[in-house]
Amino acid sequence: MELQFYPPGFAPFADNTSCDDAHWCSALNIDSLECSGSGYAPSPCNPNCTEPVNFAFIQTNGVPTGPPSPQLSNLATLTPNRHTLLMNPGDVIVVSMFDAWIPGGRALEARETDLSTGQSGYMIASAANGFMNTNPKNCSGTPFNFQQEYSSARAQNFLPWGFGPYMINSEFEIGHFEPCTSVHGAATFTMGSFTDTYYKNCSGPYETTAEKPALEPDDSPCYPFGDTHGGTVAPNLVTGCDVSFNATGDLDYDGTPYYRDWPDSVTPDRYPSTFLQLQPTTDYGQRCPQIQFETDNSATQLATGCNPATGANCVLPPPGPGNFYPYWTQATVGGLCVWEFGNMANGNTFGGDAQYGSVGPETIGAFAGPVRPNPNC
Incomplete structure (x- = not known):
């Protein structure tokens, strides 16, 4: 879920x-x-x-x-x-x-x-x-009435078919946006009575080389600034691509999620301000006693030779021109101990990308750091 x-x-x-x-x-x-x-x-x-x-x-x-x-x-x-x-x-x-x-x-x-x-x-x-x-x-x-799989959040209670040993988690699903100066290669999306024109390819400073079919067949769906999608919505605020139709994501890592285009402040500046998340608790106010940092970015590196069984050729940041991967930070903001995500240096960064550990036989294909005590600020 x-x-x-x-x-x-x-x-x-x-x-x-x-x-x-x-x-x-x-x-x-x-x-x-x-x-x-x-x-x-x-x-x-x-x-x-x-x-x-x-x-x-x-x-x-x-x-x-x-x-x-x-x-x-x-x-x-x-x-x-x-x-x-x-x-x-x-x-x-x-x-x-x-x-x-x-x-x-x-x-x-x-x-x-x-x-x-x-x-x-x-x-x-x-x-x-x-x-x-x-x-x-x-x-x-x-x-069907769906219910929780487990009665507790022990480290052993993870999703059996997932990429990595996770279950209860906070996650940013990145790699689904590339900004463009223009888009081309028109195609048609149809669902029921709704028909929309989308585009398959992005042109701009983030697209410096041709797409590699083994990584990304194209960038679709892409839309131009001001697109109202046949008058169904207000004009789009940016020209860009979601990279989700014909590719599972930005597998050549040339979009903004893999640059330092992430929050670096608790107030908006060149970038948006970071989200702030308090420690998750149970209904009775109890924190989880342990945490683990993970990322399944290795699942997107299969076409570049990453071996999820051994960790060979699996790297962070992933092999892209931006040479960046966002990370978690724990900091005190407004008197509260909070979690942040992006490029925040105002607290404990847990080593930046090093927090994610490595890929190995025991990590079920993902980068996973050690299970550690749940820290406070």
Whole structure:
């Protein structure tokens, strides 16, 4: 399960990144793997539904915008409505995830309260809301109440089919944006009644060489500044590419996530200010006693010779022109001990990229540092 947050400025969500130009939004995602085995290379998999996703925006009324299940999802599923919780940049958000009582049993609930606006929203991953489990043999769906896999967050309790030994975690999924001066190679995206023109290739200072098909077939989807996507949204605020249609991400590492284009201050300057996250706790206010720094960037280095079993040729920063990879910092800000992410030097950086450790047989393909006591500032 991933509770994902999406930044403003690059709508519509159906074939882009944002809910609108001004607000953050979020969604409850439940990804499954329809394969046998475990670890970073499970097989065999059903090619017709390898990783189906249940998806629903966090809503002020708790009602999905459309069918969440991978079997029935449609344009409405990926289109925010007047009940979608929208948050302003800089708002203070309290996030809770727990096993909720529902008619007939229990199901996972994600709830967000915006202390800055007073609004709140939630989503329950229940059969009543349209969530479904997928049959790995024929891809059919069965209404399902999703619940937590484990009763505790021990280091041994990790996702069995994930890339790395993680379960409860805070993560920035990077490598999905490249700014451009122009885009070219028009193509068409269609979902239900929605048809949109996108572009496959980016031209600009970050694209200094031709794409390598083994890494990135193209940069799609790309959109120009001012694009209204057929009048469905306000004009996009930037020209750029999400690099998610025909490639799994920015596998040649030439986009801004792999440059020092990250927050370096708690106040906005050339870059946005950093996000600030308090220590996660249980319902009873208890912190996790241990933490571990990890990144699955090694999963994106397979085409450049990274061996996830041994760690050979797996490097951080990854092999790109920007020679940078963001890292976690713990610092005291406004009298509070918080976690930051990016290029922050105002606290304990845990060695920068060294915090992520190395790739080896025991890390299930990922860079993983040692399990360590959960620190305070």
